[in-house]
Amino acid sequence: MHKSNQITVTSPLLPPLEEFIPYLEEIWDSKWITNNGQFHQKLEQALCEYLGVKYISVFTNGTLPLITALQALRITGEVITTPYSFVATSHAIWWNGLQPVFVDVDPITGNIDPDKIEAAITPRTTAIMPVHVYGNPCDTDRIDALAKKYNLKVIYDAAHAFGVKVNGKSLLEAGNMSTLSFHATKTYNTIEGGALVCHSAEMKQQIDYLKNFGFEDETVVVAPGINSKMDELRAAYGLLNLKHVDKAIAHRQKLTNAYREALSSVNGIYFLKDIEGVRHNYSYFPIFVNAEEYGMTRDELYFKLKENGVLGRRYFYPLISDFSPYKSYISASKENLPNANKLADTVICLPLHAELAEADVERILNIIIKK
Numbered sequence: 001m002h003k004s005n006q007i008t009v010t011s012p013l014l015p016p017l018e019e020f021i022p023y024l025e026e027i028w029d030s031k032w033i034t035n036n037g038q039f040h041q042k043l044e045q046a047l048c049e050y051l052g053v054k055y056i057s058v059f060t061n062g063t064l065p066l067i068t069a070l071q072a073l074r075i076t077g078e079v080i081t082t083p084y085s086f087v088a089t090s091h092a093i094w095w096n097g098l099q100p101v102f103v104d105v106d107p108i109t110g111n112i113d114p115d116k117i118e119a120a121i122t123p124r125t126t127a128i129m130p131v132h133v134y135g136n137p138c139d140t141d142r143i144d145a146l147a148k149k150y151n152l153k154v155i156y157d158a159a160h161a162f163g164v165k166v167n168g169k170s171l172l173e174a175g176n177m178s179t180l181s182f183h184a185t186k187t188y189n190t191i192e193g194g195a196l197v198c199h200s201a202e203m204k205q206q207i208d209y210l211k212n213f214g215f216e217d218e219t220v221v222v223a224p225g226i227n228s229k230m231d232e233l234r235a236a237y238g239l240l241n242l243k244h245v246d247k248a249i250a251h252r253q254k255l256t257n258a259y260r261e262a263l264s265s266v267n268g269i270y271f272l273k274d275i276e277g278v279r280h281n282y283s284y285f286p287i288f289v290n291a292e293e294y295g296m297t298r299d300e301l302y303f304k305l306k307e308n309g310v311l312g313r314r315y316f317y318p319l320i321s322d323f324s325p326y327k328s329y330i331s332a333s334k335e336n337l338p339n340a341n342k343l344a345d346t347v348i349c350l351p352l353h354a355e356l357a358e359a360d361v362e363r364i365l366n367i368i369i370k371k
């Protein structure tokens with residue numbers, strides 16, 4: 001299949017180049033290209049407004065906010081998390097010298113199952129790091145209540161949940177902190193980038209120190225910080241891209257509806273539905289293949305799509321718990337994680353992005369429907 005005829009799973013939301021030039025000129029004129037410049041400050045303000053949160057700190061990618069959140073909250077020992085995510089979630093725990101403890105997920109949503117968290121808590125547990133997988137909200141009320149009961153901190157990896165609201169309220173208000181990723185592949189991007197959302201001015205201050213080597217001022221270092229600041233070019237790009245993201249989400253919703261409508265009558269293909277009261281962001285369109293009912297395994301369908309130039313992705317397969325740094329953990333066993341294993345073995349994320357044409361969705365659907 002010729003490359004130009006291929007349909008990729010995602011494509012970055014790029015603002016029109018001519019709109020970006022004036023921002024670049026302003027940066028060049030100012031000669032201020034990083035270190036809490038005007039675009040960095042403007043982006044934080046604009047994101048607070050767009051997302052409906054009070055305190056946000058932007059970062060150079062979406063992994064460093066996870067690492068920094070664990071530092072800021074002084075987490076020790078064990079952190080309960082989900083195996084059904086991008087590998088950065090567990091790596092952030094590992095990089096803090098902590099041990100991830102895997103808990104199985106809900107078989108429908110793919111989010112950590114609150115019913116199974118309690119049994120995984122030990123005297124060494126100090127935090128829970130759930131993921132709002134595909135941007136679908138975790139049961140934050142139950143998770144936060146459990147955390148309160150056992151005096152644990154909660155850091156939500158909200159890398160997929162940009163702009164998601166529940167009953168009009170930002171999902172990012174849950175727990176102690178939430179992290180975002182603005183990587184090129186995400187619904188909203190700053191090329192590389194990310195953010196940490198917290199709930200007090202004091203904590204925001206602490207985070208801002210931590211992302212700049214721990215500097216409080218010229219001569220005072222308050223903590224062993226790191227360098228994870230966002231530069232002015234990407235902050236300006238992010239400010240501009242924020243103007244285009246609603247249109248992109250609306251387009252994603254339209255394509256999602258087209259997928260759902262056509263696939264609802266296909267035996268053995270399952271997909272997630274919208275949840276009442278939730279403003280979704282349509283970040284991903286995962287389907288789950290029941291091989292017996294559909295008459296083809298997930299991998300058979302995945303490779304058939306590929307042969308026809310449709311590059312879906314098996315997100316998330318393998319599970320994080322099956323990667324070599326983690327696979328020997330007791331909590332990584334198949335017996336401990338039956339639902340996560342089932343999802344990982346049956347999932348394909350179909351192409352979905354702001355530039356994808358409805359005709360492309362038709363082409364993809366034809367391959368799936370006409371076996």
Ligand SMILES: *Cc1c(COP(=O)(O)O)cnc(C)c1O
Nearest residue numbers: 061062063086088159181182183
């Ligand atoms: C993308 C992603 C990250 C990492 O973000 P980067 O910006 O790529 O560092 C972390 N967690 C999840 C669930 C992600 O999908």
